[in-house]
Amino acid sequence: MHRFNDPKEFQEQALADRARGKTTALVPTMGFLHEGHASLIRWAAANADAVYVSVFVNPTQFGPGEDLEAYPRDPGRDAALAESCGATALFMPAPGDIYAPDHCTWVEVPPLARHLCGASRPVHFRGVATVVSILLHLALPHVAVFGQKDWQQLALLRRMARDLHLPCRIEGRPIVREADGLALSSRNVYLGPAERAQAPGLHAGLLHAAALARDGQRDAPTLKAAIAAYYAEHVPAGEVDYIEIVDPENVQPVAALEGPALAAVAVRLGRARLIDNELLRP
Ligand code: AMP
8 A cells, every 4th residue: 555645646646547547446534444434445445446545634624613633543543444445545644735825725515515514514515525626636536435424525525526527426335333323433432431322322313213204204394303302312411413304415404205305413412523314215
């Protein structure tokens, strides 16, 4: 596995791989890798000749007062895990390698950034769309791989790639969970024992709504209220940021289920802000 900090050197490797006729895949991450990231890297290795993993805690997607400084990091373990999953190159730039001091070019996808996480994190998706477009311009991959855990991010990046005619497929992969249902996240290390014990309730509440939808409940406010009631009982330490039901493609809230819809939640549990989602199929 080649290692790069310098964007130009990383791009030269990517250009050389393409010139040799290789198919290439990019897996962007913020590091502190877990089995969710590993599943993306393994998928990339099974579907491309060259697999680039980026590890970059992107400062522009954190708002004031968020956990940029505290975000967990372990570059040595990340490198070992990426290599063991089939990465052929690891790109670990410093913030100053990506952003010039007078950086002023931004990519925004406003309609898809308005709801869910965009409502409480106003600069988040501008930072995500900008850094992913920078990474795509450096790596020039045939495919970029993202997790459905960040469903809104995936929908927004798909729209960005379409609107900008990027020559890159955006691949979304299923959520990897702990045995008790908690979605893997680098931020799960913030959970204390009592919070960790309640955290699986996040997904259980979504499954409860999915069962109601399967049994015929199509009214979004009723389904949202059912999730809220479930959390009040099973995740009492949680502070709900949002419980929303949206169109899976454009992530706009829906009033009723007319086809598959996405139930998406964000809940603060101690120092952690956890997100999760589940497709509801009426
Ligand atoms: P992050 O390092 O949290 O920015 O995540 C990097 C990529 O890994 C994103 O595309 C995430 O959606 C994806 N990811 C994070 N957690 C999971 C998970 N539990 N299952 C699948 N993909 C995940």
